[in-house]
Amino acid sequence: MSRAILYIHGFNSSPLSMKAELSKAYLATHFPHVEFVCPQLMSSPNAAIAQLEEIIQSRPDTQWQFIGSSLGGYFSTYFAQKYQQQAVLVNPAVKPYLLLAEVIGWQTNPYTNERYEVTAEHMEQLKALEQEKITENLYQVMVQTGDEVLDYRLAADKYQNSELIVQQGGDHSFINFSDMLPAIANFLALEHQN
Template structure:
């Protein structure tokens, strides 16, 4: 059974609304997939080390990443050549999080941690310079109040994209796009099998 990896956003949780919607959908509609939704480390280098270990231990066939999780999903897709669906992805999180330095408390887990300049530099070092556009389906809302969707639209130009007018950063209509998401995964892997003979 193929594993689908869900990566949550900054200061969020593996039990966030999108993760729960995805879990329910797999149970009801796509029992041929198994969900892996880890609670990600709160700092960039630790998070990347966690994900690197995970993909070494598990056979991950596809990924979903929301916001900052979209950034890490992109890194994984480039590292292990898997398809990713990105939901309002953070393209340059170093710029975004440099405005959020200081102490944070995760509202889901209660964890308190400090985001500092070293963590911003970690994000800069992780920033991909190029991507393989065929690996991505990018879902964005023009009304995203946290990120400018046009950054993702430009960075992932050439990838499959869907810009929903209005909406918000949470992408509350996520459930409506799950059939399209799995069609993308199925098609990607079908093409991969054709290419490799």
């Protein structure tokens, strides 16, 4: 069975984000046999989930694992629970339907320049994806206390019995993310091929 990492970017982000690019480069260098997949997500939650589901379902012979940042961490939790596969969450959103309710209206993605509307219906879609009960050993969760967008304590509480890494300071982008990549590879049990 082949292995692949599905990287799920955050709100208003893209495959060109720093963490996605660093993850891609690290895997290509150290684990070239593990495929890295990171699509540009559609703006509506249901469309994004359908898009990711299509990728997973199109490859039934692949073991998928997940890396999710911010809103992507919320989506990764949904897929980790559904497929009982491991996920690494980086400064994950825990209740994004509350936070993003503050930005309802027109938005522009700074990476793609796409203009799209965030709606109240999107908040309902997000709420429907919430996983109240989690399989704790499926998750490695990395938060920084200086996250200026999300309250790190929400993730630290929800995933308190998972492999939780709390770093002092930092910010929402997760400062020094590259230093965490060996720990991510270890958690996902990626193996070097001779």
